[in-house]
Amino acid sequence: MVKAPWQEVAQSAQSLRDRSIADIQPAIPEVPSHANLPLNTTSIPRKLLGDFELKITETPPEELLQLLSLGQLSSVEVVTAFLRRAGIAQKLTNCVTEVLPKAAIERAKYLDDYLETYKKPIGPLHGLPISVKEHIGMKGLGLNGGFVGWWDHVGSEDAHILQLLQNAGCVLYVRTTQPQCLMHLETANNLYGVTVNPQLLGIGTDIGGSIRSPSANNGIWGFKPTSYRLPMGGMTAPMTGQEQIVAVVGPMSGSFEGCHIFMKTLIDQKPWLTDPALLPMPWTYPPTSSYLMKPDGKRKLKIGIIWSDGVVKPHPPVIRAIKELTSKLKTIPEVELVDWKPYKHDLAWEIISSLYFCDGAKQEKEALASSGEPWLPLTEFIIKEQPQVPNREFTISEVWERTVKRDDYRKAYAKVWNETAHDDYPVDVILCPVGPGAAPPLDQSRYWGYTSQWNLLDYPALIFPVTQVDPEKDPVETGYQPMNAKDGFNYKLYEPEKYVDAPVSLQLVGRRYEDEKVFEAMEFIKKSVGRLPLEPFK
Known part of the structure; x- marks a missing residue:
């Protein structure tokens, strides 16, 4: 149970994040002060990274995977470039809770050795860096769900979806911010502050728009699947177990093909064999017979x-x-x-x-009260300003x-x-x-x-x-x-x-x-x- 004042806990969270960024090598270059930043900051990394790093981090995932599988790019090169870009993204937009340079580079070296030894990729996501929304559990790492009072919660194992992604060969390299209560259409909490314009790609979750809204706001691709197609096990959130409005997990990617690769890679592993809540539905895209074929025999x-x-x-x-x-x-x-x-x-x-x-937002209220952290405006909005939200269970x-x-x-x-x-x-x-x-x-x-x-x-x-x-x-x-x-x-x-x-x-x-x-x-x-x-x- 967190005992310290919430401000001290937040400082600890930010210090841990900053130390993780300081561990990235080569070191992250300084960025312009916020007073000198343009409204659109997407051009800034192009001024701070080398041409090779820029090419890697701006290549669509489907092309990166091909280069990695052929050994034309090493996993270490790719992961290092993405770590450095994540560090810059944090300084510009406050979108990171923790980078994982040591674990990511070790994983990348293992994948490079595997490719060298066996002359084939370990799986369909061999060497691909993927970011992880922080309330998706990782073994031994914090699992706070956006609450200061949950700061000392730790993941007992990797979430099911992360196990599947790593089976396929990916590299988990950075954890990204989440809103207080996980119920905002923008990202702000009292641990890390406000995220203004994230440009990272990876795993999102969605119960009201949390994959789609940030994807749209940043001009990337995102997909909210139907419920019970992808595993949700190992994630933390209030209201876990409710079945009235089912949350889903899905991809946020720089390309359409990236979303497809994500869905196919996970469902091809038949996750329903481990999680019986999931529907045993194979991924059937591209289809053997067009879903757009009409009764007249034409594709429309x-x-x-x-x-x-x-x-x-x-x-x-x-x-x-x-x-x-x-x-x-x-x-x-x-x-x-x-x-x-x-x-x-x-x-x-x-x-x-x-x-x-x-439950009248009982779990959210208790989590907020446990540290004394203040309610943020959009938490007030979704819980206190909606007439249909009960003030009791x-x-x-x-x-x-x-x-x-x-x-x-x-x-x-x-x-x-x-x-x-x-x-x-x-x-x-x-x-x-x-x-x-x-x-x-x-x-x-x-x-x-x-x-x-x-x-x-x-x-x-x-x-x-x-x-x-x-x-x-x-x-x-x-x-x-x-x-x-x-x-x-x-x-x-x-x-x-x-x-x-x-x-x-x-x-x-x-x-x-x-x-x-x-x-x-x-x-x-x-x-x-x-x-x-x-x-x-x-």
């Missing part, structure tokens, strides 16, 4: 477009992203676009927010009642989807915003509807980059009359100059357990439009 893709969920209208850059992408898709004969009418997305939030904290009967409402809503949404067929075939996937804007100012991520909607329905969703905010192309919509208070709050957030060059991403959503169909549809879209993002990011 029918996409439903959500321009707004009817609760909060997206900012102009998001609307432009949809317009630019769909204008290209309209020219493809095998693609059909239809406008999707959202079905009671306001009701969806009422249901899911009532199911997040069936629900009875078992009340939990059952709300679970029935969840299931009734799922049935109603399935009916809406089925009715998109009319006299033809139904929509294959939905194209929609990831959020009501690009990455918002700190403490302002207060609308979850574009991500939590698909958690309630348990639909798979793939995030992909499309464009960047451009004040000339994306002026404020003047004269707009907000639909409600939430819409008004979001409308006032948009000042184009504050969002310059911020990535704008979209979301491709499929029906429950049609994860592979989402991947095929995304591949079809990528090939149809030529590239994603539509133009290279600045």
